[in-house]
Structure formats: C-alpha cells, structure tokens
Amino acid sequence: AVKWFRLAAEQGVAFAQYNLGLMYRNGQGVPQDYKTAVKWYRLAAEQGNASAQTNLGLMYANGQGVPQDYKTAVKWYRLSAEQGNAAAQTNLGWMYANGHGVPQDDKTAVKWYRLAAQQGVADAQYNLGWMYRKGHGVPQDDKTAVKWYRLAAEQGNADAQYNLGVMYNEGIGVPQNHKTAVKWWRLAAEQG
Numbered sequence: 001a002v003k004w005f006r007l008a009a010e011q012g013v014a015f016a017q018y019n020l021g022l023m024y025r026n027g028q029g030v031p032q033d034y035k036t037a038v039k040w041y042r043l044a045a046e047q048g049n050a051s052a053q054t055n056l057g058l059m060y061a062n063g064q065g066v067p068q069d070y071k072t073a074v075k076w077y078r079l080s081a082e083q084g085n086a087a088a089q090t091n092l093g094w095m096y097a098n099g100h101g102v103p104q105d106d107k108t109a110v111k112w113y114r115l116a117a118q119q120g121v122a123d124a125q126y127n128l129g130w131m132y133r134k135g136h137g138v139p140q141d142d143k144t145a146v147k148w149y150r151l152a153a154e155q156g157n158a159d160a161q162y163n164l165g166v167m168y169n170e171g172i173g174v175p176q177n178h179k180t181a182v183k184w185w186r187l188a189a190e191q192g
Helices: 002-010 012-025 034-046 050-062 070-081 086-096 106-117 122-134 141-154 157-171 178-189
Strands: none
Touching: 002 012, 012 034, 034 050, 034 178, 050 070, 050 086, 070 141, 086 106, 086 122, 106 122, 122 141, 122 157, 141 157, 157 178
16 A cells, blocks of 8 residues: 555655555554654645645644644644544644643634534534533533533543533433433443
8 A cells, every 4th residue: 555655645646645644654554654754744735635734733733753833733723624624623622722822712612623523523522512511612501511422422432421420420411310320430431
C-alpha cells in the first residue's frame, strides 16, 4: 500500500498524500515517523483535504513531528471543521472550551461541539452534555445534559456512562433510579 500511495502522492494526489501520512504516523508498512507524517499531511491539507487538515492539527496539538503549537492546531482544525469534518469540530470545540490557541469561549465551544454531536460523534455528545450540566456557554439544563450523555453513553463513551449513572443515582434531569445508575456505572467500570 505504501508503494502505491507514494507513487500517487508524489504526483500530487491529496488523498494519497493523506494516506501516506497515516501510514507514517501509525508505522504501517514503514517505520513510525511523525516528521514524515507531518510532511505528507501538510501537502494534502494545503490542497484542502479535510482529514489531512484535522490530522495535521492533531500533530501540532500533541507536538508530534513538530513543536507543540495550539494556534497552528486551531488553524488546521478550523479549516477542516468549516468543511463539516466532525472530528475537527470536536477538537476545535475542545480548544475553545479550554482556551488553547484561542481565547477561552464556552459559547463557541458549544457551537462546534453541537455540530459534531449532531453528526453522531460520541466525544462531542459527551462534551455538549457536560456544557449543559454545568451551564457553560448555554443555560444550565439537566434534561438536555442527560439527552447528550445518553447518546454518547449508548455509543460506549465511558465518561458519559459514568455521568449518566450519576444523573440517575441523584435523580438529576431524570427520575432517580439506582438500578439504572448501576447499569451505566458497570458499563463505564468495565472500560476501566
């Protein structure tokens, strides 16, 4: 696969450049090499490949193959998020929620989390639930928090399962039900 991706990537095919970046990032068919992954991601990202933009943002956010740089991560996440990439939307929401590379802004975090959550991203659903539970960027609303926690929990998100268990145990946003609380806690516990 690396051979064929490389041939296409060297001819400027963005999808092949992105895939070659993945191969180097994950050490599949080649030794793991973050700097080379960044090189191929960047070439694809500059051509507008949303997945490459997201992954390039991750490389900058995590300092893999490049010095950690949240502002540059935000730049790439935003380009991808504006194309509708749900992973980038989730990551951009997290950057705003935590003030990494941008001024901390809960309302903007909620905007990006919601876009990704509506596409079914469990992490975004959990984060959106947490924002509603705490009243960050939205009016505090326990019933809406439960809705988003449940969607994420049903996809196996352990944090959402735990928090949904808390909501049932305390009767917050749902009728109190210890049996249901234990069900969700058990699922979270089984994931460590």
